[in-house]
Amino acid sequence: MAWLVFVVLSGIIVGGGLGVVTTRNVVYAALFLLVSLIGVAGFYVLLLSEFLAVVQIFIYVGAIVIVLLFGIMLTRSDEYPRIADNEQWPAAVLMGLGFFTLLGLALLTYPNLSDERNEIALPTLGNSLFTDWALPFEIASLLLLIALVGAVVLAREDKKP
């Protein structure tokens, strides 16, 4: 049963990813990205970290894809269908396939260390986040603030002095 779920989710993730990099329509690409990201959330459930699955849905699906769609809307021009892929795309295919082969060989030759998925309880996760990882947590909040201010400064209209 878990195997079936795994195969279906893998198909969703890889199929969505292929859709993102092959479709000519930018809006379809964003929607394919959405499909792929939901598949990744399913993987998190399969790996017994439901909290991350919820975070994935909230932030990636709820925020990032919507922001990308806003970006497409605001830069709406008739040039989108005309931006074709690079002329070097066969080289990119070779690079991608070669990289995948290399990674796959490296992964398959590595000995299997564990067969068991473990669940990490949410209270344990929260405790660790606010004790051992408190400094990175604060830095992340600062980073978000800086990115917010930077995005506002970059994107607002020019004012003549």
Add this chain to the structure above:
Amino acid sequence: MITLVHFQIVSAALFSIGLYGVMARRSAILILMSIELMLNAVNINLVAVASFLDPDRFAGIIITIFVITVAAAEVGLALAIVLRLFRNRATINVDNIDLMKW
């Protein structure tokens, strides 16, 4: 029986797809989407390793939370830059933005 390797193979496939997208696409927003795919591939890998091998320290899960945070900040900033680019140059084709190319 699903083992760690299966998750890592799917992660490697997704990363390679993202790599192809970054190299072959010419529209800035599509390149951004490919980068998101690569970040998600890395996240799958981190969570799988944390769940299979590292249930006591679960560093992978914490790092994934930070990766998602940074990805959100990155998309916001990158789209601000794309918007500014579109306003100044009226194009988001990265091949036309070669002012600093020698």
